[in-house]
Amino acid sequence: xxxxxxxxxxxxxxxxxxxxxxxxxxxxxxxxxxxxxxxxxxxxxxxxxxxxxxxxxxxxxxxxxxxxxxxxxxxxxxxxxxxxxxxxxxxxxxxxxxxxxxxxxxxxxxxxxxxxxxxxxxxxxxxxxxxxxxxxxxxxxxxxxxxxxxxxxxxxxxxxxxxxxxxxxxxxxxxxxxxxxxxxxxxxxxxxxxxxxxxxxxxxxxxxxxxxxxxxxxxxxxxxxxxxxxxxxxxxxxxxxxxxxxxxxxxxxxxxxxxxxxxxxxxxxxxxxxxxxxxxxxxxxxxxxxxxxxxxxxxxxxxxxxxxxx
Numbered sequence: 001x002x003x004x005x006x007x008x009x010x011x012x013x014x015x016x017x018x019x020x021x022x023x024x025x026x027x028x029x030x031x032x033x034x035x036x037x038x039x040x041x042x043x044x045x046x047x048x049x050x051x052x053x054x055x056x057x058x059x060x061x062x063x064x065x066x067x068x069x070x071x072x073x074x075x076x077x078x079x080x081x082x083x084x085x086x087x088x089x090x091x092x093x094x095x096x097x098x099x100x101x102x103x104x105x106x107x108x109x110x111x112x113x114x115x116x117x118x119x120x121x122x123x124x125x126x127x128x129x130x131x132x133x134x135x136x137x138x139x140x141x142x143x144x145x146x147x148x149x150x151x152x153x154x155x156x157x158x159x160x161x162x163x164x165x166x167x168x169x170x171x172x173x174x175x176x177x178x179x180x181x182x183x184x185x186x187x188x189x190x191x192x193x194x195x196x197x198x199x200x201x202x203x204x205x206x207x208x209x210x211x212x213x214x215x216x217x218x219x220x221x222x223x224x225x226x227x228x229x230x231x232x233x234x235x236x237x238x239x240x241x242x243x244x245x246x247x248x249x250x251x252x253x254x255x256x257x258x259x260x261x262x263x264x265x266x267x268x269x270x271x272x273x274x275x276x277x278x279x280x281x282x283x284x285x286x287x288x289x290x291x292x293x294x295x296x297x298x299x300x301x302x303x304x305x306x307x308x309x310x
Contacts, residue, residue, distance in 0.1 A: 008250050010180040011203040014157050017074055018245055019268050020046025022254030024053050031055050034256040035062025042262045048252040050078035056097035076105040084113035084137055087145035106155040107183055111167040112300050113137040130301045143171040165198045166305030183207040187219055188283040189293040208244050208251040212237055214295035232274040242271020243283050
């Protein structure tokens with residue numbers, strides 16, 4: 001079993017494992033085994049899921065196949081954009097598919113309410129092909145419904161994903177519960193340093209998705225990353241994960257390959273101990289030196305409030 005990873009305390013007092021398994025884009029027939037292996041063999045306790053990934057039933061099968069009791073696991077789910085006005089309905093569907101009674105963390109997947117009665121259940125579109133945004137719906141009303149399912153005990157913590165400071169300011173003034181987490185695309189090419197500072201001031205934990213970039217990511221072959229990896233006796237992936245964990249940012253790298261699943265958690269643990277403050281500072285500056293890049297940029301026809309979004 002892999003080296004145990006530390007936990008990060010949330011603003012509601014609950015503990016979030018610092019590294020988990022992401023399940024986005026995991027193909028049918030792969031994610032069940034990946035989830036089971038990650039939990040049973042590699043020591044993962046956090047599994048990151050989402051309704052929009054379309055694989056929650058398989059993830060649930062993997063959770064049960066692991067043989068690890070539910071109370072030892074931390075399961076994250078996400079509310080999709082067409083369900084902003086129907087939070088409990090969407091949550092119930094997720095719970096049924098996963099085969100669990102509650103989620104440890106439930107996030108608003110994107111701050112973009114889509115038409116719940118549009119021409120497609122996931123990506124409704126207008127006649128011009130743009131996504132059909134429900135401009136009349138307020139994010140603050142979505143958050144009220146998130147607070148309601150929290151009070152009902154169906155989730156233990158609530159948060160958001162892909163929220164800029166501007167979007168958070170649409171819900172915070174009327175919020176009874178401050179989001180515990182904001183899950184973001186974070187890595188040396190997109191460190192979002194100003195947003196991270198803002199989140200800390202609000203007591204919101206930033207959690208990273210796509211910490212290794214995308215398929216064939218240039219991050220893994222970046223000169224600075226490679227040099228630091230070689231000098232510290234690490235692999236580039238270890239450096240990228242350790243970079244985040246060393247800054248107190250939990251992360252959910254995705255993989256369906258047993259060797260990589262195990263290597264991610266072991267390498268991340270080793271990197272936290274080996275990376276220096278100078279290494280972290282150097283990686284923090286890569287984006288400002290001309291390498292700023294997001295790998296996940298859906299064509300939302302609204303301003304998300306991120307200055308670098310293109």
